[in-house]
Amino acid sequence: MDTALVVGAGPAGVAVALLLRRAGYRVDLAELDVDTARRVRDMLAQAGLDLAVIDGPGTPQSATLVVEALEEEPDQRAPVLADLLATCRADCLLLSTTLTGLTGRVLGFRLSAPTALRRLVEIAPGPETETPQLATAFALARVLGRQAVAAPLDRPSIGTRLMQRLYEMADMMLMDGAIPHELDEAMVAFGWDMGLYEAQDLVGLAQAYGARKAQASTRDPRRRYIPIQDRMVEEGRLGKLAGVGWYRYPGGGGAVIDPLVEDLVREEAWFAGIAPRLFTAQEMQERLALALFHEGALMLADGTATAAGDIDTVSVAGLGFPAGRGGVMAYAEALGRDAVRQSLEPLADADPVIWAPLPPLA
Incomplete structure (x- = not known):
């Protein structure tokens, strides 16, 4: 043996x-x-x-x-x-x-x-x-x-970049008015294997917190930084093993919605001067998929990924994107390039840093 x-x-x-x-x-x-x-x-x-x-x-x-x-x-x-x-x-x-x-x-x-x-x-x-x-x-x-x-040795991997972009987009929607458990429910309804925040509770929040702190000196100052997850960790909301994270886990059992999390999120938005708005389930689903497609296209352009199929494999096997939709790049292709382009344009107008125009080749 x-x-x-x-x-x-x-x-x-x-x-x-x-x-x-x-x-x-x-x-x-x-x-x-x-x-x-x-x-x-x-x-x-x-x-x-x-x-x-x-x-x-x-x-x-x-x-x-x-x-x-x-x-x-x-x-x-x-x-x-x-x-x-x-x-x-x-x-x-x-x-x-x-x-x-x-x-x-x-x-x-x-x-x-x-x-x-x-x-x-x-x-x-x-x-x-x-x-x-x-x-x-x-x-x-x-x-x-x-x-x-x-995975490459000299740059963040496909999985790292997709996961970072997914959390960035989800956290931005929280700051702007989405509710964590409703975003998770919208993801599951779309076909994800689990909601993003419940999955993070299973993994634990502490390691990602340490990574964010380590990257503070190299973070792009033009990019929105959402402090919600930092505050979660600093208040002891470390995930399921700690009994509380985005959800509560009474007796070590299944996830239970914790209204205090919504209060925390809304308070951080108030500190930032943001008036919350409503997000429909469809809007949350589409925004997450668009963010992943956008990051995938950027990776194809800069050489991090050499084929769209690799991004699809990582999105399904590594992130839990709906396998029935073929992966994030295949899903965008099925929607149609013109439709995706039209969806990206207003987002790029509102935030040209997060939604940087894609190179023509991508």
């Missing part, structure tokens, strides 16, 4: 450890923080999941597969990755669940979350990755029942 070591017992680490366990690996889940390790052990025990959580860095020299799943920023993860590179076996496949800060032969291997719903894994080669290692990573994705796509 192959042996795997997963370093980092956050949501990504637990998810990949459970997938490896189901695929037949003997798995050790290592956590550097003692309090986090104890909390995760308790959580797994309550869920009836048999998965060993050990304190400390584990023993990478005995594993055939090592996965770094720390949630810290690249500069904080770098020493851990360096130690893993120095101590793991020469024939060990070394993966990271993020696509940034890769060194040596470490490959990025990011699972789309929530993993119970999404089947995508994005794989990015490290600076010294060789072809056999890359092929092994793609083979591992198949073993785990995932659909793998290649």
